Amino acid sequence: xxxxxxxxFEVIVVGTGMxxxxxxxxxxRIGKNVLHLDSSDHYGGLWAxxxxxxLQKFIKEVNADPKRQWPxxxxxxxxxxxKESSEPEQNEDKKEGDENxxxxxxxxxxKKIWSQANFTAExxxxxxxxxxxxxxxxxxxxxxxxxxxxxxxxxxxxxxxVLTWLNDRLAPVPCSxxxxxxxxxxxxxxxxxxxxxxxxxxxxxxxxxxxxFKDWNDxxxxxxxxxxxxxxxxxxxxxxxIAGGTDKMPCLEGVKECxxxxxxxxxxxxxxxLWPMYGSGELPQCFCRLCAVFGGVYCLNRPIDKVEIKxxxxxxxxxxxxxxxxxxxxxxxxxxxxxxxxxxxxxxxVETSDISKAVFIxxxxxxxxxxxPLTLLRFPPLTEEGHAVTVLxxxxxxxxxxxxxxVVYFITKMVKDAESDLQQYAARxxxxxxxQTAESDKPKCLYSLYYNVKDTSVPxxxxxxxxxxxxxxxxxxxxxxxxxxxxxxxxxxxxxxEFLPRAPDPEEIVFEDDVTHGPEFARHDDEEGDAQ
Amino acid sequence: xxxxxSGAAQRPNGAPQTKVCQFKLVLLGESAVGKSSLVLRFVKxxxxxxxxxxxxxxxxxxxxxxxxxxxxxEIWDTxxxxxxxxxxxxxxxxxxxxxxxxxxxxQDTFGRAKNWVKELQRQASPSIVIALAGNKSDLAAKRMxxxxxxxxxxxxxxxxxxxTSAKTAMNVNDIFLAIANKLPKSESGGGGAGxxxxxxxxxxxxxxxCCK
Numbered sequence: 001x002x003x004x005x006x007x008x009f010e011v012i013v014v015g016t017g018m019x020x021x022x023x024x025x026x027x028x029r030i031g032k033n034v035l036h037l038d039s040s041d042h043y044g045g046l047w048a049x050x051x052x053x054x055l056q057k058f059i060k061e062v063n064a065d066p067k068r069q070w071p072x073x074x075x076x077x078x079x080x081x082x083k084e085s086s087e088p089e090q091n092e093d094k095k096e097g098d099e100n101x102x103x104x105x106x107x108x109x110x111k112k113i114w115s116q117a118n119f120t121a122e123x124x125x126x127x128x129x130x131x132x133x134x135x136x137x138x139x140x141x142x143x144x145x146x147x148x149x150x151x152x153x154x155x156x157x158x159x160x161x162v163l164t165w166l167n168d169r170l171a172p173v174p175c176s177x178x179x180x181x182x183x184x185x186x187x188x189x190x191x192x193x194x195x196x197x198x199x200x201x202x203x204x205x206x207x208x209x210x211x212x213f214k215d216w217n218d219x220x221x222x223x224x225x226x227x228x229x230x231x232x233x234x235x236x237x238x239x240x241x242i243a244g245g246t247d248k249m250p251c252l253e254g255v256k257e258c259x260x261x262x263x264x265x266x267x268x269x270x271x272x273x274l275w276p277m278y279g280s281g282e283l284p285q286c287f288c289r290l291c292a293v294f295g296g297v298y299c300l301n302r303p304i305d306k307v308e309i310k311x312x313x314x315x316x317x318x319x320x321x322x323x324x325x326x327x328x329x330x331x332x333x334x335x336x337x338x339x340x341x342x343x344x345x346x347x348x349x350v351e352t353s354d355i356s357k358a359v360f361i362x363x364x365x366x367x368x369x370x371x372x373p374l375t376l377l378r379f380p381p382l383t384e385e386g387h388a389v390t391v392l393x394x395x396x397x398x399x400x401x402x403x404x405x406x407v408v409y410f411i412t413k414m415v416k417d418a419e420s421d422l423q424q425y426a427a428r429x430x431x432x433x434x435x436q437t438a439e440s441d442k443p444k445c446l447y448s449l450y451y452n453v454k455d456t457s458v459p460x461x462x463x464x465x466x467x468x469x470x471x472x473x474x475x476x477x478x479x480x481x482x483x484x485x486x487x488x489x490x491x492x493x494x495x496x497x498e499f500l501p502r503a504p505d506p507e508e509i510v511f512e513d514d515v516t517h518g519p520e521f522a523r524h525d526d527e528e529g530d531a532q
Numbered sequence: 533x534x535x536x537x538s539g540a541a542q543r544p545n546g547a548p549q550t551k552v553c554q555f556k557l558v559l560l561g562e563s564a565v566g567k568s569s570l571v572l573r574f575v576k577x578x579x580x581x582x583x584x585x586x587x588x589x590x591x592x593x594x595x596x597x598x599x600x601x602x603x604x605x606e607i608w609d610t611x612x613x614x615x616x617x618x619x620x621x622x623x624x625x626x627x628x629x630x631x632x633x634x635x636x637x638x639q640d641t642f643g644r645a646k647n648w649v650k651e652l653q654r655q656a657s658p659s660i661v662i663a664l665a666g667n668k669s670d671l672a673a674k675r676m677x678x679x680x681x682x683x684x685x686x687x688x689x690x691x692x693x694x695x696t697s698a699k700t701a702m703n704v705n706d707i708f709l710a711i712a713n714k715l716p717k718s719e720s721g722g723g724g725a726g727x728x729x730x731x732x733x734x735x736x737x738x739x740x741x742c743c744k
Contacts, residue, residue, distance in 0.1 A: 005616065043620050124654060146731055152591070155626065155728040268729070277728045278625055285620040292611035293591070299616035397727065399625075 005299060008329050009035040011493060012321060014304055015336025017045040018131075018479060019470035021284035022486035022500075023334050023493075024291040025150070030497045034296040035328065036288060038339075039303035043288060045336055046071060046453065046472050047131045049281025052123035059449070071338050071454040071472060072130075074417050078448045080434035085115040111363060112404050113436050114446050119361075125402040127279040128359055130453075131473040132392050132409040134159060134376065135274040136260055137267035141479045142274065145286075148500035153286040155277040157398055158269025163367065163377040164241035166233065170367050170377070170429065173241040175271050190231055197228050197238075201258045213255060221254025222247050240380040244477060246388050275374055275392075278399040283479070290503060307333065307341050309464045319466050332493045333467045337456045340469050344462045352455040355475045356418035358410040358426065363436060364443035365393060365406055366429045372397045376477075379425050387413040389425050390477060406443065413475055418450035457481060459488075468492060550597075553717050554604040558624045560648040561633035562641040563615050566667040569698035570633060571607050574708055579699050596712040603712040605629075624652065629661045629711050634682075636666045636695060637674040642682065649689060661714045663692035663707055670697040 013024040016038045028034040042048055050058055059077055062070050112118075119126075135141050135156070145151040162173040174180040180191055200212045216224050221243060225235045239245050243257040264272030276282050292298055306322040319333040335344070365373055377391035389412040394400045400407045408430075410422045426432075430445040456472030468489045474481050487499050559567040572578050575594045596603045608627070613619045624630065630652055634645040645664065652662055664686045666677060679695060686693030692710050696703040 142731060151731040153622065155730055157728050268731075274731075278622070282622045282625070285622040288620055289611060289613070289623065292613045295612075297615070298613045298618040300618040302616075 003326070005302075005326065005328075006035070006297065007327060009033050009297075010330060011035075011332045011334060012037065012319070012328060012330040013334040014038070014321075015045050015339040015470065016043045016284055016288060016300075017047045017336045017338075017470065017472065018284050018287075018482040019486045019489070020045075020334055020336045021287040021291070022144075022483065023468075023470065023489045024296060025148075025287040025294075026486065026490040026500050027334075027493060028291040028294040028296040029148075029500055029503065030494060031294075032494065034291055035330070036291060036296055036298050037302040037304065037323070038300045041301045043285045043300070044130075044281045045338060047281060047284055049127040049129045049279035052119055052126040052128070055126070055128050055449075071456060072451055073454075074419070074450065074452040076419060076450045079116055079446070080432060080444070080448070081114055081116060081436065081446050083116045085113065085117060111436065114363060114405070118402075119447070122402045125396075126407070127281070127400050128407060129279045129281055129400075129409065131280055132394075132411070133280045133473075133479050134392070134477055135276070136478055136480075137264040137269075137272050137274060139260070139264060139478055139480055140483045141283075144483055144500060147502060148290070149503040149505065150286050150290050150500075153289055154282055156268075156274040157277060157374055159271045159273035159275055159376050160269070160371070160373045161369070161375055162241055162271050162273075163375055164236065165377070165379045165382075165428065166236050168428075172367075173237050176265055179270070185233065190234055193229060194234055194238075197225070197230065198258070198262060201255055202262050204255050204259055206256075213252060216251040216255075219251050220247065221245055221249045221251045224251045224254070236380070240388065241378045244378050244388055244390065246381055271376070273376060275394060275398060279394075280479075293503070304339070304341070307335075307344055307467065309466060317466060319464070331466065334470060334489060334493070335462075335467065336470045337460060337472050340462070340467075344464065344467050345460060345469070346463060350458050350460060352458055354414040354455050355453045355473075356410075356412050356414040356421040357451055357453060358418055358422045359447075359449045360408040360410070360426060360430060360445050361401065361447040362406045362408060362430060362443040362445050363404060365395065366408070366443060374398060377429075382424060385415055386421065387415070389422065391425070391429075405446070411475060414452055418452045422450065459485060550600055550602050551717065552595075552602045552604055553715070554606060555628040555715055556608065556626060557605045557629040557631065557711070558608045558627045559610060559631050559633060560614070560619075560624070560645075560652070562635070562638075562644045563612070565633045565635040565638070565641050566698050567631075567633050568609055570631070570665065570667060570696060570704060571609060573698040573701055573704045575607070577701075579701070581699075594708070596709055598712060601717050603715065603717075605708065605712075621655065624656050627656055627660060628715060629663070630656070631663045631665050631707065631711070632691075633665045633667050634677065635668050636677045637668055637671050639676045642666075642677045646685065649691065653689075659716065661692070661711055662689075663694070663711050665703075665707055666693075666695040667698060669695040669702055670699045 010033045011027045013020050013034060013036045016036065024034055024036045038045065059075050062072055062075055162175055163170050164173050171185070174183045174186065180186065180194060186194065204213055222235065222239055225238055230238065238258065239249065239254065242261050243249065243254045245254050245257065261272050268274060288298065302323055304321050304323045308320045310318050310320050312318060318329050318331060321328040321333065366375065366377070372395045374395065375393040377393065379389040379391065381387055389410060392409045393406055395406050396403045410426060412421055415421050429442060431440045431442040432445050436444050455475060457474030459471055460469045462469045470489060471485050490499055559571065561567050569579060571592055575592045592607045594605050594607065596605065608623060610619055610623065632645045632648045634641040649662060652660060664682065666682050683693055692707065692714065694703040694707045696707055698704060
């Protein structure tokens with residue numbers, strides 16, 4: 001079908017992950033002729049969201065071909081519910097899904113008993129992220145989305161609360177000034193101490209180290225907080241929940257993380273965070289759309305076989321890409337690390353630690369609230385050698401799952417493997433019994449998926465200066481590194497050009513044809529007239 | 533997400549305040565069936581025989597005034613992503629209306645249109661209003677898709693249907709008007725994303741940090 005694909009471009013981008021997609025948009029926006037390919041039939045690569053069927057296919061594909069070097073491994077999937085509904089016919093066909101409002105024979109809001117068949121029937125209502133991430137309300141991605149006008153392609157929801165694990169239970173973290181003053185968990189004296197310390201953190205400035213923090217370079221954040229006289233509970237909130245750190249977190253790193261959190265407060269909601277509707281996997285697509293709007297050509301399902309650098313007669317170099325028995329030429333190739341042919345990568349591997357992840361689908365939120373919550377939960381490490389664990393719980397209002405369910409993501413740095421690293425955390429907040437009728441103060445886990453991902457977020461230099469390798473997803477909470485990397489790649493390809501200048505609004509677009517064309521010379525006359 | 537703005541609609545004739553509802557409308561259909569031409573005819577009243585995709589203009593707005601409501605269409609064009617079957621799903625996310633376009637002189641494009649309808653029925657919001665447009669009706673002499681066939685298909689699937697011509701402007705305004713009439717103008721709108729927000733400069737109170 002795609003044999004009429006043009007063959008010569010200024011920039012070819014391979015892979016539709018976050019970094020590649022931002023670069024594609026940026027190049028196209030300033031007038032570069034861009035071709036954007038992906039070897040699979042969907043957008044996003046490792047940053048994709050899948051519906052339930054897509055997720056099952058992905059798991060099957062990876063497990064079927066372990067020899068192919070997948071960046072994803074140790075996938076282990078488990079159901080905690082029956083295949084078919086064992087209940088007598090409830091007339092719950094596919095279309096239903098929503099609460100049984102008509103069913104008044106039952107007590108008020110009886111929970112639906114889910115079976116695997118229900119998941120299959122409603123598979124399209126799921127959007128499950130391989131790389132779930134939040135946006136800081138004043139972080140670089142939000143600023144970029146607004147300044148480039150790409151923000152109009154996406155919708156967001158505010159994260160409604162930040163939780164932590166304190167004294168063996170879930171505890172809400174006071175985020176805003178109002179929260180701090182409203183909370184009963186913190187005494188008046190503590191409140192004053194906390195506000196004073198937060199104020200000095202907001203005043204922190206890397207360039208001028210003549211302040212508060214100049215003697216804390218080689219100490220931990222915990223030492224600083226202790227020195228400031230914070231009580232253990234407050235240290236817990238600031239260190240684990242706000243800074244997302246551990247006991248070993250260096251002081252200045254903690255200060256930076258806290259400042260980022262504080263600076264993003266008060267823009268959109270009660271917490272500093274935003275979550276994209278339909279999942280993180282939407283964001284690369286928004287950048288791809290901008291690329292297409294400015295003339296970028298899109299072709300999925302188009303793997304590349306080989307990349308060569310050719311020197312032409314005049315000494316000019318081009319990148320020649322073999323794809324489906326066709327040669328595609330460009331001046332610059334931008335390629336996602338998971339799509340990059342080995343011959344373009346340096347031989348010595350980069351030392352990194354991998355990432356442990358898990359997805360749980362549950363029948364309720366981890367902490368009931370009046371309105372549907374959207375939660376960031378940060379666990380401090382529960383073991384000596386473990387790392388902090390980030391948990392995101394998203395519900396039906398985000399377009400992530402059918403009504404009555406929640407999707408919960410767990411992310412941490414790998415120590416052993418995903419299941420051993422994360423199971424003990426999950427066990428603290430979920431009920432794994434599979435018995436949906438039994439009373440419990442925890443939500444029931446209906447489905448779980450553990451997996452590890454290679455951390456490919458460290459920038460890699462390719463062997464050729466015309467080939468730019470884009471990093472994969474990192475373990476971090478936000479997209480900041482992806483944005484930073486994309487800008488660096490763009491600057492290499494288009495030195496001196498503006499990175500994603502604002503795209504015009506519909507009202508501002510002047511159609512060339514709004515002016516009736518006269519003969520060629522007449523138009524020149526007009527232009528000269530204007531210039532005077 | 534239908535956004536109801538409480539402010540008065542700006543109408544030159546100074547008409548009394550009306551409710552303004554904003555809707556996302558997407559165009560779907562094979563390459564070269566005239567999707568962009570339909571939009572340009574509707575929004576700008578123009579037609580060009582050799583329409584090239586207008587760079588940067590894949591996102592246009594136009595309002596339609598009904599009795600008590602002003603319907604503002606936010607019209608999304610495919611930006612050519614359909615050409616190699618690579619249209620991003622985010623394109624039709626949250627769309628409240630769609631026009632699926634085929635070319636009456638090309639039977640294949642009608643088949644593709646049916647596939648798009650199927651895709652929308654499965655993937656888009658259940659309350660989406662879908663219109664089927666048999667475009668290029670000015671080329672009736674080369675007709676390959678019978679009006680009755682398309683009408684029967686539209687009836688079966690609950691679609692609005694018209695044959696249109698971006699060239700002569702036939703039925704172009706009418707099809708948008710028919711969609712505007714059919715869209716639910718309730719407070720919460722038809723989309724499932726009530727409460728979701730777009731990001732904009734306007735709602736950025738600078739450095740109002742609560743901890744200062």
